[in-house]
Amino acid sequence: MVDLKLNELQRQRQDKLAKLKNLTPNIYPQPNLENKLNTSQAKEKIDQQVITAGRIMSLRGHGKIMFADLQDQTGKIQLFFQEKTLADKMANTKLLDLGDIVSISGKIFKTIAGEITIDVQEFQILSKNIRPLPEKFHCLKDQEDCYRQRYVDLIVNPKSRQVFETRTKVLSEMRHFLDDHGFMEVETPILQPVYGGASAKPFVTHHNELEMDMYLRISDELYLKRLIVGGFEKVYEVSRDFRNESVSRFHNPEFTQIEFYWAYVDYEVLMNFTQDLIKHLLMKTRKTLKISFQGTDLDFSKPIKRLTFKDAILEKTKINIDEIKTEEEFKKALEIGNLKLDLKGVYGLGAYFDALYKEYVRPEIIEPTFIMDYPAEMIALAKRKENDPTKIASFQLLACGIEFLKAYNELNDPEDQSNRWLAEQKLADQGSKIASQFDSDYIRALEYGMPPTAGWGMGVDRFVQLVTDSATIKDVILFPSMRKEE
Secondary structure: OHHHHHHHHHHHHHHHHHHHHHHOOOOOOOOOOOOOOOHHHHOOOOOOEEEEEEEEEEEEOOOOEEEEEEEEOOEEEEEEEEHHHHHHHHHHHHHOOOOOEEEEEEEEEEOOOOOEEEEEEEEEEEEOOOOOOOOOHHHOOOHHHHHHOHHHHHHHOHHHHHHHHHHHHHHHHHHHHHHHOOOEEOOOOOEEOOOOOOOOOOOEEEEOOOOEEEEEOOOOHHHHHHHHHHOOOEEEEEEEEEOOOOOEOOEOOEEEEEEEEEEOOOHHHHHHHHHHHHHHHHHHHOOOOEEEEOOEEEEOOOOOEEEEHHHHHHHHHOOOHHHOOOHHHHHHHHHHHOOOOOOOOOOOHHHHHHHHHHHHHHHHOOOOEEEEOOEHHHOOOEOEEOOEEEEEOEEEEEEOOEEEEEEEEEOOOHHHHHHHHHHHHHHHHHOOOOOOOOOHHHHHHHHOOOOOEEEEEEEHHHHHHHHHOOOOHHHHOOOOOOOOOO
16 A cells, blocks of 8 residues: 555656656756855845755645745755745746755745745756655664665654764864874775784685785774884874674674874873873763763763773673683683583684673673773784783773773784784684784884884774764664665
């Protein structure tokens, strides 16, 4: 029944389009509207002539007068069509439909009810709406249609537009903050002969001319650190990264990340810098340091809590990871603590610790917290702590059980880096799909000498989720990855 109704509406609009063809030689004109006002600007021009353009979002009235709402990126303004002003052209209003894109020329006035309105003197249909808009946003069949048909979502859902305006603001303010602190924005390869910088499964492609397999980057870390070797001391990149892994509330195979690297400082400096950066972003986008995410209040005005990985595990599971040296000892500790953990496809003690943490610890960390000093087995690129070589000088920011960023002192010892990667390769030989590759050119770069450096990476999509209180990452990515339509 719905399809029949939709088809009939489309047929009616096709009929109007045919009538429009009889009135004008070009039904999709290309006027020069460079100097048009947006609707917000037009509202400031009481008793003045204006030219504006946008999409018709409501139509009411008939006969000698008609009202409509015109929407553009900045908002809406009421239109008033009357035969007294338009004369014979009033008949052309019968060709208008919801969703049509039009240009408008007229005089701004205020109605008795106080609504700012354009008394339309000229109008032109610039693009005819053939496929009717849903009467309400929820008339889309389901939430997936909002992601597949983002163009419709953006037309009819103001909140969705606000989310993406905020996303742009976050990216802009991130850049401003880093630029103002002396960082240089750079670009590094998306297609890489060796993937690295994270523990993740890559997308694989093939370069025909070079006759070699290549990978969409999972991170830009190794190239940015090559630039530190080259003499730049503060670099960052806003990057599109790709991981051939799960799709979930907090994961999309294609995502945006900001990474920066800062020579001659350590991760303690980055923790303070991170707090300042987040305060800056929240004040610029939310005007407050106290926000709510999915019903949970979060206060970023206070110093962010610091908790070591060891203590976090111990607090939630009663397992002391310092006492565990082998995978067998780890499994025994699970048995003693009566803890269930699926270790299928998990290889290596570091991955075991990570699985335990993600199952029993991370979901319980609600207030903003820096989890610090991970076991050295967990991140092959991070530098060991001088006072405890079994740990790495590292931290992640968590809130509401979600990881938003990761940072650590960068390993700049080529021998240690080689050995750590060789250990990763053994895990790959055992079956690990996310083990790091050995990058011989990067080792060569380290052999030229890299200054002590601290590095940092934030998932932009997740952070925008936090700032906009969005339930799923699909809400903050304009065109998220989706299965094929049935």
